[in-house]
Every structure is written in C-alpha cells, then in structure tokens.
Amino acid sequence: MPDVPFKRLLTPGRSDERYFFRSDFTLNLYHGCNHGCAYCDTRSVCYGIANFDQVRVKAGALPALDAELRGKKRAGVVSMGAATDAYNALEAKLQVTRGALQLLLRYGFGVVMATKSALIARDADVLAAIARQRYSCIAFSITTADAALAALLEPGAPPPAERFAAMGALAQAGVPTGLWLNPMLPFLTDTRENIHALLESTAAAGGRFAICHFGVTLREGDREYFYQTLERHPSLAGVKAKYVNAFGLAYMCPSPHAEALAAYFAQECRRLGLLDSFPALNAALATVEPQQMRLL
Numbered sequence: 505m506p507d508v509p510f511k512r513l514l515t516p517g518r519s520d521e522r523y524f525f526r527s528d529f530t531l532n533l534y535h536g537c538n539h540g541c542a543y544c545d546t547r548s549v550c551y552g553i554a555n556f557d558q559v560r561v562k563a564g565a566l567p568a569l570d571a572e573l574r575g576k577k578r579a580g581v582v583s584m585g586a587a588t589d590a591y592n593a594l595e596a597k598l599q600v601t602r603g604a605l606q607l608l609l610r611y612g613f614g615v616v617m618a619t620k621s622a623l624i625a626r627d628a629d630v631l632a633a634i635a636r637q638r639y640s641c642i643a644f645s646i647t648t649a650d651a652a653l654a655a656l657l658e659p660g661a662p663p664p665a666e667r668f669a670a671m672g673a674l675a676q677a678g679v680p681t682g683l684w685l686n687p688m689l690p691f692l693t694d695t696r697e698n699i700h701a702l703l704e705s706t707a708a709a710g711g712r713f714a715i716c717h718f719g720v721t722l723r724e725g726d727r728e729y730f731y732q733t734l735e736r737h738p739s740l741a742g743v744k745a746k747y748v749n750a751f752g753l754a755y756m757c758p759s760p761h762a763e764a765l766a767a768y769f770a771q772e773c774r775r776l777g778l779l780d781s782f783p784a785l786n787a788a789l790a791t792v793e794p795q796q797m798r799l800l
Contacts, residue, residue: 507563508535514572514582521786525616525641528580531569533600535560538593539620540660542733543687546587549725559592566603573611581614581639591621593660605630614638618684620645620661622670628677635679639789643684643715644671648693649701656737657689668705675710680789682706682713682778687720691746694718694759696768703772712788713779718766719758722751 514529536559537544547556584590590601605627608615615634617624624631624642634640644667648654651663661667674681683706688694699716706714722730734744751757759765773780779788 508560510562513565513569522783524782526581526639526786527583527616529582530586531582531584532587533562533565533604534588534592537588538660539589539658541658542730543720545721545726547726547729548723559594561594561598561600565600569604569607573607579612581616582608583616585617589619589621590617591619591623596623602627609634612637614640616641618643618645622662622666625670625673628674628679631679632677640680641789642674642679642681645684646702649698668709671711672709680712682711685714685716688716688718688759689720690757690759691743694761694765699769703776707776707778713785714773716769718762719756721755722757723755
C-alpha cells in the first residue's frame with residue numbers, strides 16, 4: 505500500500521453557509537475510496553487521482569496535523585473527507601480519522617463530515633465531545649432506500665439500513681446528524697416514494713436535517729464510469745440513453761421533476777420536523793459555545 509506524500513493537511517477556505525455546511529478548513533487524510541459509487545464526482549479527470557479505487561493514507565498525518573492545529577491562532581470548523589470518505593476500508597485498522605478527531609477535540613475545533621460508512625458509529629464518543637464544544641455536523645450520504653439498487657450503484661458501501669443504524673447511534677450520543685441526499689439520480693432515485701422512505705428513516709433515527717440538490721453532476725471521467733455501470737447491469741438497461749438524450753455532455757443534470765420533488769421534500773421535512781436548508785441548519789448548530797478543551 506503506497507503512502508501519499510503531502511506538504512500540509514489543512515486547507516483554509518470558509519464555505520458559503522447559504523449553500524453548504526459551515527467550514528473554515530478542509531482536511532483529507534486518505535486518497536481514493538473503496539465504496540465504488542458509480543456517480544462519484546471525485547473520479548473526474550480534473551482531480552487527477554489515479555487508481556481511485558485503491559485507498560492510500562497520508563503517512564505521518566497525525567503528528568503533522570497536531571503541529572498545524574497547534575499553530576492556528578483561532579479554532580474553526582474542519583470539513584473532513586470532502587474528496588474521499590474518511591471512513592474507508594483502511595480506517596478500521598489504522599484509525600487515522602479517529603486520531604484526527606481526537607486532535608480536533610484537543611484544540612477546540614469543530615468538524616463537518618459526510619460519509620457512507622457505518623464505521624463512524626465507532627467514534628460516537630469523540631464526535632459527541634466535539635459537538636459539545638463547537639459547531640459539528642455529520643451527514644450520512646444515502647441516495648436510495650432500495651437496498652438492491654444501492655448494491656448496484658454503491659457496491660462497496662454498507663446497505664442503507666446500516667447507515668441509518670449508524671445515524672441513530674450518533675444521534676443517541678448527542679451528535680447532530682442527518683441525511684445528505686446527494687446526488688439524486690434522474691430516472692433512478694428521483695421519486696416521491698424514495699424521498700418519503702429516506703425522510704421517514706431519517707426522522708426515525710433521530711436525524712435533525714435532510715438536504716438534497718435534486719440532481720447529479722457528471723463530467724469527464726465520472727460520466728464514463730457512471731455509464732459503464734449502467735450498461736453493466738440488465739436491471740438498469742435504457743437509463744444511459746435517457747441521460748444522453750436529456751443532458752448530453754452537461755455538467756449539471758437535474759431531475760426532470762426537480763421542482764415538484766423539491767416542494768414535496770420541503771413538505772415532508774416540515775411534517776417530520778427536519779431542517780431542510782443549509783441556512784436553517786447552520787443557524788441551528790451555531791448556537792454551540794466553545795467550552796473547555798480536552799482529549800479523550
């Protein structure tokens with residue numbers, strides 16, 4: 505397993521809280537991902553990640569992160585795993601993500617993370633401690649309630665039910681968590697039935713929010729891999745042709761029913777008491793005041 509060289513780990517850049525979770529820095533401890541998601545944008549040629557399905561770690565990341573955090577004049581919120589899931593096949597053994605979370609806790613930083621892995625429930629103790637001292641949020645990426653379809657589109661990820669169980673474990677521990685329905689795949693997952701099932705499961709698990717963009721992005725590298733997956737499975741026959749006819753080479757590929765689905769989504773979130781926008785979510789989580797820093 506080759507290690508990944510790096511010059512620094514924390515990349516500064518405050519997010520626009522109207523369109524995304526609050527963050528002041530990004531942090532990626534791994535390269536590549538084993539979840540095999542057919543639609544993953546990080547497969548795009550523009551990112552230049554060779555052998556994307558092979559997970560590699562940034563060797564020596566934890567001592568380097570310790571030094572970088574110690575050198576910051578002000579604590580902030582760190583977005584982890586933006587380019588690759590922080591809870592991948594190597595994390596169960598290496599525990600680099602857990603070590604990074606402990607460092608964020610020590611230095612008073614918050615954390616934002618999207619994941620498809622149920623392994624994150626292992627770190628509920630550290631995540632809960634971070635959430636008590638600063639803005640923190642864990643978003644579970646779950647695109648479909650259909651376990652069979654998920655197995656085709658996300659073959660290396662845990663089934664949706666396992667992700668909802670992990671969401672429940674985090675919620676019970678006091679970690680702000682919820683649904684990241686991104687992407688929504690036109691002609692595959694863009695139905696009221698799917699939305700209803702996912703939102704009901706989110707509320708039942710104790711999730712506080714559900715965010716959706718009602719479409720998918722496709723570009724060179726990502727698009728080809730997605731189409732190859734569609735062609736590989738007989739049950740998805742004809743879906744590629746619908747994409748080609750509807751979107752051509754467009755980057756943004758919204759659901760043809762986006763407007764109606766967005767209205768239904770908002771209606772269901774109100775019924776279930778789920779926050780459904782970044783401004784509302786970020787405002788709700790910003791009420792956490794920094795407390796005494798400590799390390800588990």
